[in-house]
Amino acid sequence: MRQVAILGVAMTKFGVLEKTNLEMFAEAGLEAIALSNLEPKDMEALYFGNCLGDFEEGQMHMAPFAHAELGLPVGVPATRFESACATATVAIRHAALLVGSGVYDVVLAGGTERACAMGTPLATRTFAMGHHAQHESTAGLTFPGVFAMAAHIYSEKYKVPLKELKRNMAEVAVKNHFHGAMNPKAHFQKEIDVDTVLDGMMVADPLQLFDCCPFSDGAAAVVVAEAGKARDLVKKPVYIGGMGQASAGPLYLQKDLSRVMAREASIAQAYRESGLGPDDVDVVELHDCFTIAEILALESFGLYEFGKAYDAAAKRETYLGGRVVVNPSGGLKAKGHPIGATGAAQVTEIVEQLRGESGPRQVEGARVGLVDTLGGDFGTICNIVLRN
C-alpha cells in the first residue's frame, strides 16, 4: 500500500441551515478542492455519504448529482455510502484504501445531511431506522434508549452510583460545549454548566436533553491523495497512519453494552496498521452522540482502563490542555451532528489540529489524532488514525 495523505479539508457551518444537501456538499467539496490547490477536474472519484436524503428531500441516488454540482468530469465515478452515523468515515476510508492501493491518485470524499427541515419528530423516527427494524425498532427501541441502557449497565458493572455517573456525564457535555464555544462552525457555540445538564428535560433515563447531541444540517469534505502528490501540492499534508472498520450486527448480538465489540475490533486494526497505540494519541474526535458514548469510547481506545473513563472530563484530563484532548471541535454534542457528514467533519478537525491551524482550540504539539465514528446501535464502527 502507498502512503496516503489528506490535503484540503472543509466543512460548512453546522446548524439549522436553509440549504439543500447538494448546495451544502458543493460548498464543502469545492472549498476542500481549492484548499488542495486542485480543481474539480483533477478528482478521479467521488466517495459521497448521505443517510436519509430520500426522506429529507425526496432524493435517492444523490452521488451523481453531487458530482454534477461540483462539475466533475463524466468519467469520474460517484459512489454513495450509507453506514448510519459512520457514513462519511466509511466513505473516506474507502477513498483512502483505493488511493493507497493505486487505483486512484486523488479522490474527494465526505458527506452531507439535512435533518433539521424534517423537524425533530420526523428526524427522530427516520434515523431510528438505523435500529434492526424487524426485531428492535418494533419493540420501541430508540437511540437515546440504547445509550440509556448502556449508562445503567456501566453504573451497575463498575459500581459507579447512577447519580455520580450522571454528574460525570454532565461534565462531558460541559467540556464539549466549552470547546464548541471556540468553534465558529459549531451548531452550539455557548458554554453550559453542570446544572444546565442536570436541570434539563429527561429524554431516556438517565439521559437528559443536554446529554444528547442535536440533529444538524451540514456537509464536510476532504481530498485524499497519494502522499508524494500531496507533498507537491500543499505545505502540510496530514498522513493516514491506519484505519479500521468493523460490524457487530443488531443490538441483540451485543454481549455487553458497556463494551462496544465493533469498536474494539476496529481500533485494534487501526492501531496495528499505524504502528501506534493509545500512548501516542494527542487528540481525538469521537462519537459523542450521547455523553455516555464518549466515556465508553475512551475505554475501548485504551486511553482509559475499562470502568475508569467516567470522570475524565470532570478531572479536565480530556479538556484542551489535558493529557489527551477529546472533541476539541465541540464534538457531536456542540459542533452538531449532520449524520452523513459527521465523519468528514471529524477528519477535518483532526487534520486542522495536526497542521496547527485550530486557533483558540489548538491542541499544542498535536502529532497524532484519532477519528472515531459509530453507526447505529453499535452496528458499525470506523476509525482513522491521522499523523503528521
Added chain:
Amino acid sequence: MRQVAILGVAMTKFGVLEKTNLEMFAEAGLEAIALSNLEPKDMEALYFGNCLGDFEEGQMHMAPFAHAELGLPVGVPATRFESACATATVAIRHAALLVGSGVYDVVLAGGTERACAMGTPLATRTFAMGHHAQHESTAGLTFPGVFAMAAHIYSEKYKVPLKELKRNMAEVAVKNHFHGAMNPKAHFQKEIDVDTVLDGMMVADPLQLFDCCPFSDGAAAVVVAEAGKARDLVKKPVYIGGMGQASAGPLYLQKDLSRVMAREASIAQAYRESGLGPDDVDVVELHDCFTIAEILALESFGLYEFGKAYDAAAKRETYLGGRVVVNPSGGLKAKGHPIGATGAAQVTEIVEQLRGESGPRQVEGARVGLVDTLGGDFGTICNIVLRN
C-alpha cells in the same frame, strides 16, 4: 493489480416474495459462500447493496444486519452501497477493486430489494426519487417518461418511424420473455408475442406495459476472490477482465438521450482494462429497464453502430444462437428487477454462462461476457467484463 475471480454466485427466485430483505440476502449469500467451498467466517468484508430499505421495511443501515444474518465475524466490515439500479454492480466493482489491490482476499458482494410489498404506486413514487429531486422530479419526471423521450429522440434522429421503432422495441420484450421462460428463477417465465406488447396498456407514449420491466423482490450475491485462491477452491473460476464506472449527473446535463454519456465512458474503461472489445463479447446482461434501453445500450457497447441496433432482436441476432446473445436470463424485463440486487443477478448469469452451467439457455462456447447496469436516468453506469 492482482487478478480477480468470481467463485460462487447465487440468487433467490425473483418475483413477489413473502420474505424480508435480510432473509433474501442471507439465502443468496449463504448459497454463494457454500458454492465457493467456503464458510461465512472466511469472508473478509461484505459489500452490500440496497436502495430503499427505509421505505420498504423501515430499515436504514442494513449492511451490518445482513452481516449478522450471514454469521460473519465482528471484525469483518459490512458496507452499504446505493447507486439506484446500479447498486449491486457498484458494490461488486468495489469488492473486486479491493481484492485486486490486495486489501482483501475474499469478499462477499451483492444486494437485495423488496419492492413488491410497497405496491406499485408507492414503489413507483419512491424509486422516482432516483431523479434529481429539486429540478426534475418536481417537474413530474418519471423513469418511463425519460425512456419514452429517448425513444422519440431515437426515432427522430435515426429516421426510424415511431411505428416501426415500437414494433422493434416489442421484439426486444418478446426475446427477453423467450429467454426468461427458460429461467426457473425469473419473475416472468411465460413467452409473449409482439401483439402482447402492442396491445398493452400505454404507460408513457410510446412505451406500453410490456416495454417496461417489473418491480420485483429478490437478492443475489457473489464471492469475489484473488485468482490463485479461487483456483484452489472451485473448478471453474471466472475472471474479471475489466471494469468501468462513470457518472453523468442529472438528466438536464445529458446532451443526447439516444447516447448515454456515462455508459460510453464506463464501457471504454472496461474494454481498456480487459484488453477486449465488442468483437470479443459472446454474451451480455444489460440494463433493459425499458425495451428502448436495450437498443441504446447495444450501440454504446460498439456491438452495433449508432442508429442500427433497433432491429437486432427482430433479426434474432441477440437471441440464443444469435451473433451476440443479449439477456439470456430474461433480463430485467422477464427475470425481474429487484433494484438493489439486479447487478449481482447479472453477474450471476454471466458467470454461470461462462462456466457452461446455464442449461437450456446456455450460450454455446461463451468465453467473454459483459455486465451493464444503469442507475437512475443516466446518472450512473457500471460495467464489468468477465472472461474464462
